[in-house]
Amino acid sequence: MDNKANNILTSGNIGNLVLKNRIIKAGCFEGMSQNGGVTPELIEHHRKMAAGGTAMTTVAYCSVSKDGRAYGHEMWMRKELIPELKSLTSKIQAEAAYASIQLGHCGYFASKQVIGKRSLGASSKFNLFRMSIAKKMKATDIQEKITDFINATSMAIEAGFDAVEIHAGHGYLISQFLSPYTNNRKDEYGGSLENRLRFPLEIIKGIRKKVGTDFPILIKMNLYDGIKGGLEINEAIEIAKAFETEGASALIPSSGFTSKTPFLMLRGRLPIFEMVANQSSWLMKLSLALFGKLIVQEYTYTRLFHLKEAKKIKTVVNIPVIYIGGIKTSEDVEEALQSGFDFVQIGRALIHDNNFVNHIAQNSSNLNICDTCNRCVAAMDGGGVYCVSKVTGNYVE
Numbered sequence: 001m002d003n004k005a006n007n008i009l010t011s012g013n014i015g016n017l018v019l020k021n022r023i024i025k026a027g028c029f030e031g032m033s034q035n036g037g038v039t040p041e042l043i044e045h046h047r048k049m050a051a052g053g054t055a056m057t058t059v060a061y062c063s064v065s066k067d068g069r070a071y072g073h074e075m076w077m078r079k080e081l082i083p084e085l086k087s088l089t090s091k092i093q094a095e096a097a098y099a100s101i102q103l104g105h106c107g108y109f110a111s112k113q114v115i116g117k118r119s120l121g122a123s124s125k126f127n128l129f130r131m132s133i134a135k136k137m138k139a140t141d142i143q144e145k146i147t148d149f150i151n152a153t154s155m156a157i158e159a160g161f162d163a164v165e166i167h168a169g170h171g172y173l174i175s176q177f178l179s180p181y182t183n184n185r186k187d188e189y190g191g192s193l194e195n196r197l198r199f200p201l202e203i204i205k206g207i208r209k210k211v212g213t214d215f216p217i218l219i220k221m222n223l224y225d226g227i228k229g230g231l232e233i234n235e236a237i238e239i240a241k242a243f244e245t246e247g248a249s250a251l252i253p254s255s256g257f258t259s260k261t262p263f264l265m266l267r268g269r270l271p272i273f274e275m276v277a278n279q280s281s282w283l284m285k286l287s288l289a290l291f292g293k294l295i296v297q298e299y300t301y302t303r304l305f306h307l308k309e310a311k312k313i314k315t316v317v318n319i320p321v322i323y324i325g326g327i328k329t330s331e332d333v334e335e336a337l338q339s340g341f342d343f344v345q346i347g348r349a350l351i352h353d354n355n356f357v358n359h360i361a362q363n364s365s366n367l368n369i370c371d372t373c374n375r376c377v378a379a380m381d382g383g384g385v386y387c388v389s390k391v392t393g394n395y396v397e
């Protein structure tokens with residue numbers, strides 16, 4: 001085994017966990033939770049990620065409450081789900097990997113058709129995709145959502161998860177409080193960064209108090225939103241420090257705002273035609289077909305596209321920082337680790353090659369790499385995420 005593999009394949013700690021190597025499967029919505037529950041497909045998807053050698057796999061977006069969903073095929077945390085989740089975590093752990101779950105709430109871009117009521121937001125805000133205006137959260141709503149995050153974490157632990165990943169980025173509810181673009185509140189939850197941080201920090205503090213000092217609380221956050229008037233790196237640095245102080249175990253700096261700049265977190269081709277084809281809601285089909293190219297921008301893919309800004313987070317905190325964004329090869333992983341990051345999270349390259357880590361261990365990686373066609377993103381709404389290029393061949397214009 002050469003030095004490169006040694007570095008990637010050495011163990012590292014997050015909270016009370018010792019991960020066997022430095023590679024974690026990123027939370028990538030699977031689209032395999034029909035009716036909000038666990039399916040055999042979801043279990044098999046994560047079992048394969050675990051068997052492929054990743055140290056931990058992240059079950060993607062699970063809402064902390066029923067009203068935090070944008071799609072009917074998203075899970076939400078509830079008592080009845082625990083036995084199903086246990087069968088998922090046990091299958092992952094049987095392959096010698098840890099199981100993490102991403103917990104969030106999508107706030108103002110929740111679907112009225114799915115949740116049966118108006119969406120909640122930091123402020124009253126229009127959402128073009130949904131053609132809806134969110135209800136500004138009252139003090140009682142804020143307290144309820146904080147409790148939902150805490151309870152969802154407790155249930156995740158009961159279901160056997162080794163870690164939770166709190167979604168505080170990508171324009172989801174916590175991010176909507178942090179971003180000046182969506183938070184126009186005049187009370188103690190809006191205005192200054194200190195005020196915009198209040199709701200996120202109350203959540204982290206509440207979870208930490210409930211789970212004790214060592215349980216791994218990972219936080220995915222934004223480096224920048226990529227929108228005029230949105231969050232920028234200077235504030236992200238302060239947010240990272242505050243998350244550490246309040247009890248985060250590790251940070252995952254990313255970018256983008258799902259309702260405005262969804263492809264900023266991904267880069268690469270915009271699979272608009274495939275996305276239209278896979279939408280089940282006629283309203284979403286229509287909005288995408290009419291406004292898709294106008295409101296969803298394409299961003300050129302470059303290697304390790306978050307590296308420069310993410311390093312600024314790494315230098316101001318002492319907890320592990322997990323690099324995410326644009327990793328395709330073992331050389332990319334190595335560069336991220338050499339740049340000081342403690343771990344990496346990988347999305348598309350692991351969807352493309354579940355055995356990415358095993359291939360590194362066998363020195364047989366990089367034979368055929370992800371082409372960032374992003375058709376996996378469209379696939380998640382068409383029955384379940386998979387690498388389309390691997391099945392039909394690489395994307396050709």
Ligand SMILES: Cc1cc2nc3c(=O)[nH]c(=O)nc-3n(C[C@H](O)[C@H](O)[C@H](O)COP(=O)(O)O)c2cc1C
Nearest residue numbers: 026027028029060061325326327346347348376377
């Ligand atoms: C199909 C797909 C679904 C995704 N779903 C989520 C999600 O549910 N939550 C999240 O935080 N990020 C999601 N992402 C973003 C990834 O976690 C990651 O930030 C992004 O893909 C960049 O990493 P990569 O270059 O390794 O793919 C998704 C990405 C893909 C490709």
